[in-house]
Amino acid sequence: MSVKVxxxxxxxxxxxxxxxxxxxxxxxxxxDLIKKLDEDFNGYFSxxxxxxxxxxxGSIILINGQNIFHIDRLNSKINDGDTVTLFPPxxxx
Amino acid sequence: xxxxxxxQVLRVDLSKGEITRETIxxxxxxxxxxxRGLASKMLYDEIDPKIDPxxxxxxxxxxxxxxxxxxxxxxxxxxVVTKGPLTGTIASSNSGGFFGAxxxxxxxxxxxxxxxxxKPVYLSIKGDKVELKDASKLWGKTVFETTDxxxxxxxxxxxxxxxxxxxxxxxxxxxxxxxDKHRAAGRTGVGAVMGSKNVKAIVIKAAKKQVEYxxxxxxxxxxxxTKMLKEDGVTGEGLPALGTKVLDNIINSNGLYPTRNFQxxxxxxxxxxxxxxxxxxxxxxxxxxxxxxPIRCGRNVKLPNGLHGEGPEYESGWAxxxxxxxxxxxxxxxxxxxxxxxxxxxxxxxxxxxxxxxxYEKGYIKDEELENGPELNFxxxxxxxxxxxxxxxxxxxxxxxAKGSYRLAEEKGNVELSMSVKKQELxxxxxxxxxGHGLNYVTSNRGGCHVRGYMISPEILGVPExxxxxxxxxxxxxxxxxxxxxxxxxxxxxxxFTSFALGLDDYREIVNAGTKFDYTSEDLLQVGERxxxxxxxxxxxxxxxxxxDKLPERFTKEPLPDxxxxxxxxxxxxxxxxxxxxxxxxxxxxxxxxxxxELGLK
Numbered sequence: 147m148s149v150k151v152x153x154x155x156x157x158x159x160x161x162x163x164x165x166x167x168x169x170x171x172x173x174x175x176x177x178d179l180i181k182k183l184d185e186d187f188n189g190y191f192s193x194x195x196x197x198x199x200x201x202x203x204g205s206i207i208l209i210n211g212q213n214i215f216h217i218d219r220l221n222s223k224i225n226d227g228d229t230v231t232l233f234p235p236x237x238x239x
Numbered sequence: 240x241x242x243x244x245x246x247q248v249l250r251v252d253l254s255k256g257e258i259t260r261e262t263i264x265x266x267x268x269x270x271x272x273x274x275r276g277l278a279s280k281m282l283y284d285e286i287d288p289k290i291d292p293x294x295x296x297x298x299x300x301x302x303x304x305x306x307x308x309x310x311x312x313x314x315x316x317x318x319v320v321t322k323g324p325l326t327g328t329i330a331s332s333n334s335g336g337f338f339g340a341x342x343x344x345x346x347x348x349x350x351x352x353x354x355x356x357x358k359p360v361y362l363s364i365k366g367d368k369v370e371l372k373d374a375s376k377l378w379g380k381t382v383f384e385t386t387d388x389x390x391x392x393x394x395x396x397x398x399x400x401x402x403x404x405x406x407x408x409x410x411x412x413x414x415x416x417x418x419d420k421h422r423a424a425g426r427t428g429v430g431a432v433m434g435s436k437n438v439k440a441i442v443i444k445a446a447k448k449q450v451e452y453x454x455x456x457x458x459x460x461x462x463x464x465t466k467m468l469k470e471d472g473v474t475g476e477g478l479p480a481l482g483t484k485v486l487d488n489i490i491n492s493n494g495l496y497p498t499r500n501f502q503x504x505x506x507x508x509x510x511x512x513x514x515x516x517x518x519x520x521x522x523x524x525x526x527x528x529x530x531x532x533p534i535r536c537g538r539n540v541k542l543p544n545g546l547h548g549e550g551p552e553y554e555s556g557w558a559x560x561x562x563x564x565x566x567x568x569x570x571x572x573x574x575x576x577x578x579x580x581x582x583x584x585x586x587x588x589x590x591x592x593x594x595x596x597x598x599y600e601k602g603y604i605k606d607e608e609l610e611n612g613p614e615l616n617f618x619x620x621x622x623x624x625x626x627x628x629x630x631x632x633x634x635x636x637x638x639x640x641a642k643g644s645y646r647l648a649e650e651k652g653n654v655e656l657s658m659s660v661k662k663q664e665l666x667x668x669x670x671x672x673x674x675g676h677g678l679n680y681v682t683s684n685r686g687g688c689h690v691r692g693y694m695i696s697p698e699i700l701g702v703p704e705x706x707x708x709x710x711x712x713x714x715x716x717x718x719x720x721x722x723x724x725x726x727x728x729x730x731x732x733x734x735x736f737t738s739f740a741l742g743l744d745d746y747r748e749i750v751n752a753g754t755k756f757d758y759t760s761e762d763l764l765q766v767g768e769r770x771x772x773x774x775x776x777x778x779x780x781x782x783x784x785x786x787x788d789k790l791p792e793r794f795t796k797e798p799l800p801d802x803x804x805x806x807x808x809x810x811x812x813x814x815x816x817x818x819x820x821x822x823x824x825x826x827x828x829x830x831x832x833x834x835x836x837e838l839g840l841k
Binding site: 202 | 471472473476477478480481482483484485486488489492493494513514515518519536552553554689690693695696699700701702703704705707735736739802803804
C-alpha cells in the first residue's frame with residue numbers, strides 16, 4: 147500500500163508529471179506530505195500551496211476527495227491507501 | 240452625445256419597418272446601471288409578462304453595460320434581455336467578444352427589436368447609417384456563413400456581427416445568439432426570440448468611438464485592476480493556461496461532476512476530456528481574449544481531423560462529455576463547434592441529449608422514433624454529433640430534442656428525468672455536493688443556471704474564502720450576495736470572471752471613476768438587489784410561481800451513489816424558507832410590499 151498523490155492543472159503541465167506515490171509506515175499529515183514533495187520537486191509545492199504557514203487562498207488539497215480545509219487543514223491525517231489530489235488556485239465556470 | 244451614463248436607444252419596430260431614437264438618463268440609470276439591469280427594467284415596463292415569448296408582443300433588447308466600450312478590463316460585454324421561450328421567465332443572456340464594444344462605439348448603446356417582420360431582415364449600422372435590410376439570402380445560413388457574408392457586404396473586415404443560425408430561425412427553444420462567430424449569448428433561448436421576429440443579424444461598423452467618460456480618473460483604476468487580474472492565480476495563470484476547462488478535474492475530484500444525466504457524481508474517464516487533455520493532446524493552438532481582456536481564457540482549438548474553432552468551455556465539454564458518458568474529446572469538441580455554427584446553447588443541447596439517453600436506456604424512447612439515427616446510448620460519440628446537428632435543423636428526432644429535456648421527458652411521461660429547474664437544464668455541478676449552489680439553482684431568475692450566483696466559488700474553489708459545501712448555515716445570505724453582485728457585474732458590462740480577483744469595492748470604484756457617480760458599495764449592491772427583485776416580480780407576474788423554486792426529485796430522493804460525496808442529498812428545502820426571509824420576501828416566496836417599496840419597485 148502507499149499514498150497516491152495526483153497533480154492537476156498547472157502542477158501537471160508545469161511539472162510534466164501526473165503525480166507520485168509514497169510508501170508510508172505510519173499516518174502522516176498534509177504538512178508532512180508537502181515536505182516530502184518539496185524534496186522531490188525542489189520546494190515547488192510549499193511555494194505554490196503555502197502562504198505564511200497556511201494554505202494559499204484558493205489552493206485545493208483533497209484527501210480522498212475531501213478538502214483538508216474542512217478536516218484539520220495542514221494537520222489532516224493521511225493514511226496508507228489514501229489518494230491526495232492537488233490543485234493550484236483555479237476557477238472558471 | 241456618447242456619455243456612458245446617457246443611453247442612446249435605437250428602437251426598431253419590425254412590424255412597421257420604422258426606426259426611432261430616444262435617450263435614457265438620470266434616475267433610471269442610477270437605479271439600474273445598464274446591461275442586464277436597465278434592459279430588464281425596460282422589458283418589465285414595456286411588455287405584459289404573460290405574453291407568448293415567441294409572439295410579436297415580445298421584445299428583444301441588446302444592451303451595453305455602463306462601462307461597455309470603455310477601457311475597463313473586460314469591458315466589452317453586452318446583454319440580451321427578453322421573455323424566454325424555454326422557461327417562460329425573464330431571459331437574459333450575456334456575451335463577450337467584440338460586438339458589444341462595437342455597438343457602444345456606434346452610439347447605439349441599446350437596441351430594441353419589437354413587433355415582427357413579415358420577411359427575414361438584418362440590421363445594418365455603418366457609421367451614422369442605420370438600415371433594416373432584406374435577409375432572404377441569409378436565411379438558412381450558418382452563423383459562420385452569415386458572419387462572413389455580412390462583413391463582406393458592409394465592406395469592412397473590422398465590422399462585428401451578432402446573429403442567429405438555423406436553430407434560431409427554427410425556434411429551437413434554447414437557440415443562442417452568436418457574435419464574432421464563436422461567442423454566445425448562449426442560454427435561455429434568446430436566439431429563438433430573434434428567429435420568431437424574422438431578424439437574422441445585426442452588423443455594425445462604427446465610424447468613431449462614441450464613448451465619453453471620465454478617462455483620466457478611470458485609467459488609474461483600470462491600471463490597478465488590470466494588475467490585480469494579472470497577478471491573481473486564477474485570472475492571471477489558471478484561466479489563460481487551461482481556460483474554464485481547468486474545472487473538469489477539480490469538480491470530478493470533489494465528487495460533483497454530473498455523469499450520465501446526473502446519475503453519478505464522478506466520471507472515470509475525466510482525464511480523457513479535461514482541460515489538461517486539451518493541452519496535452521496538442522489540440523489547443525492558443526488562448527484568446529475578448530475586448531479589453533487581460534485574462535484571455537478563450538480556447539483556439541484544432542482537432543486532428545482538421546476541424547478548428549473555439550472551445551470547448553467547461554460547461555460545454557461536460558454537457559457533451561461526462562453528462563452523456565462520452566470520453567472522446569474529438570466528438571465532444573465537434574459537437575461544441577456544431578452548436579456555435581448552428582446557434583445552439585451547448586449546455587441545454589448536450590444535457591437534453593443526456594436526458595434522452597437515460598429515457599432511451601430505460602425504454603421510454605423507442606428505436607423507431609430515432610428514424611434510423613444512432614442508438615441513444617450513454618457513451619456514444621456518434622450520437623452526440625448526429626443529434627446536435629438534427630436538433631439545430633429540427634429534423635427527425637432532433638425536433639423533439641429542440642424543445643429541451645423538460646418537454647421531452649414530460650412527453651415520455653417521466654418529467655423527473657429532466658435535470659432542469661423551471662424547464663432550463665442544469666449546468667455542470669451536482670447540487671447534492673454543494674448546498675449553496677443548489678439553492679442558487681432553485682432561486683435563479685432564469686431557470687437552472689450557474690452564473691446567477693456562482694456559489695461554487697466559495698464552496699469548492701475557496702474564492703473569496705472557503706466555505707464547507709455541506710454546511711447549511713449562512714448559505715442563504717452568501718447566495719443572495721453572490722446573486723446581487725452578479726446582477727451588478729452583468730449591468731456594468733465587465734466579465735463575471737473578474738470577480739475571482741475583484742470585489743464589490745472594486746466595481747464601485749471603477750463605476751464611480753468612469754461616471755462620477757457617488758455610489759457607496761452598499762448602494763451598488765442594492766442596485767443588484769433591485770434588479771434581482773424586478774426579475775422575480777416579472778416571473779411571478781408571468782405565472783412562474785414560487786412552487787417552481789425546486790430541484791428535480793433525483794436530488795432529494797436519490798443520494799449521490801459514489802465518490803467522495805457518496806450518500807449525500809440536496810437540502811435546499813431547508814434553505815429555501817431562510818432564503819425567502821433573508822431576501823425580505825414573504826414566507827410563500829412572493830416579494831413583500833415592504834421590500835418592493837424599499838427598492839422603488841412599487
